[in-house]
Amino acid sequence: MPKLKTNSGAKKRFHVNKKGTVKFRKANARHNFTNKSPKQKRHNRGTSTLVPQDAKKVIKELFPYGA
Template sequence: MPKLKTKSGAKKRFQVKKSGAVKFRRAGVRHLATFGKTKKQKVELRGTGHLKDEDAKKIKECFPYAR
């Protein structure tokens, strides 16, 4: 049986942690100062987040060797 391939788009955007949580980077962070974002929007876009279980299940299908 051949090795299974990871979806290359998913490996660039998500990371499956040991706990099984899927870490992601928020969209819309590239140009924080432009397009009149409010302070609240900029604060909420900081850092990374974890997907909800329903969404994480779908993403984990792209990682055949994730635990």
């Protein structure tokens, strides 16, 4: 069997921690800030973790060797 490839888009967007949680950067925090409220800009700052159901799916389907 040949080696499986990790999804290229996933390795740029997600990071799997030791516990198995998946960290990601929040969307809508790059440009067009004049149209966004201060609350929206504040909440989109930084990173967050996926819920366990989605994390399991990301690891299983996009990271064949567990990231």
